[in-house]
Amino acid sequence: MPEFRLYNTLTRRVEPFAPADGHTVRMYTCGPTVYNPAHLGNFRTFLFEDLMRRTLKLAGWGVEQIMNLTDVDDKIIRKAAALGTTISHVTEPFTELFHQDRRYLRIEDAEGYPKATAHIPEMVALVERLIAKNVAYEAEDGSIYFAIDRFPNYGQLSQLDKRELRTGARVAQDEYAKENAQDFALWKAAKDEDEATGAAWDSPWGRGRPGWHLECSAMAMKYLGETFDLHAGGIDLIFPHHEDEIAQSEAATGKTFARCWCHGEFLLTDGAKMAKRVGNVANVVELREQGISGTAYRHFVFNAHYRKQLNLGEDSLEQSRAAVRRIGTFAKRLAEATGGTEALVAAASKAEHAFIDALFDDLNAPEALAALFTFITEANRELDTGGTDVAALDRARAAFRMIDGVLDLVPEQEADAELATWVEERIEARKAARERRDFGAADAVRAELVARGISIEDSAQGTRWKRL
């Protein structure tokens, strides 16, 4: 096994990575704010994290992944207030939808999905620690802020020390209560709207609610320890979210928070960042409606490196759909084959090595995909020769299983029994027509099948069919 390497935002370099205890990678990934459906851009990040966890397992480690669900924040409260309901009524259905969408994209279950609202005591405790360390202060209204001036390392992740914040723009809209315009809220004093929507809790500083950054620090430390291996998220979270997490966590514990930070780049749509406010979002629901499989979207995402912007263009998904179809056809062929050749073994072994080398080199999924497709071409060539070596075939199957265990790109088989029965019946009718050399009738049957979205192919083993 080659050494596993990963780009670390903290050092801005690709460097060797391994879990501190040598066995289990403890990783924290920022999850969705559940006030509306997560869009495909959000899922690009979650898919990158899925690839990450599967690759870590391939490297022989265990994975303990925690993904938080932000179920209390300004937008949720605003929405609940507008609907005259509580925040949980807003967040529950979207939490359910998130998991549905996630499964559609075959994103593996994390080991835990803690909710912010279920960890208020932990957050309050963290704030108390920060106050005790004198790095946090209470403002007149009862809100608690973190004083970045009192944390010397502030800015290490985003390289803020090298920045000049644009004067004017930001300062103007900051509350007067802060000592420094860049101080961030750990705890926000409750407003009427918070109380009305069930977004306020008791604390030593009166009623209030946690700041956004606080939840991640509190939950990460609760489930993964004060120091853990990996923290990942979208690139936009580097500043201020992750910077603030580091500040509040390390100021409290005096220890390194996350040993390595990884950030995925954005998904663009027609050249602009996919975002609600830009109005160019697409969701998983739309994917389903258009008959685009989760595997096609996985392919689209994995076809580009996670640290590069990726544009969702006009026929991006169509191209991926076709690519994934090829993988599916191959999977079926491999399953039905009866024997292989010596060259098939060589191809399998080469593919495994190329695949692992690619993924272990900072998750180079495009190159890993190339290894898969090269294997498909070579294996098809061997399968065409009609070998009889069963052990060789098993070897090829094992290689494919390993590869697809990470990429998970074989499209789902049709599970509709009624449709299947009908298709089988039509295929029998066509076979009969062909046997009496009535090709007109045979073609008519095929046209009938195509009209229902079924394509067929004749082979030595009989006629196969699949959905288009």
Add this chain to the structure above:
RNA sequence: GGCGCCGUAGCCAAGUGGUAAGGCAGGAGACUGCAAAUCUCUCACCGUCGGUUCGAUUCCGACCGGCGCCUCCA
């Protein structure tokens, strides 16, 4: 203004100091009753201009073009 990323074939997209993976689409051929699937062959001088070098798409600089962060936005 500060910080960062990118510009490779019709489209998507890896990669390397010594003349460029893979996918989609396309072209020619094989197979097929016809198809489909599959196989074979085919399709790029890597944004522009300089510099370093025996040699650069790959290093440096400038320029042009695109994108992101600095706004609790993955």
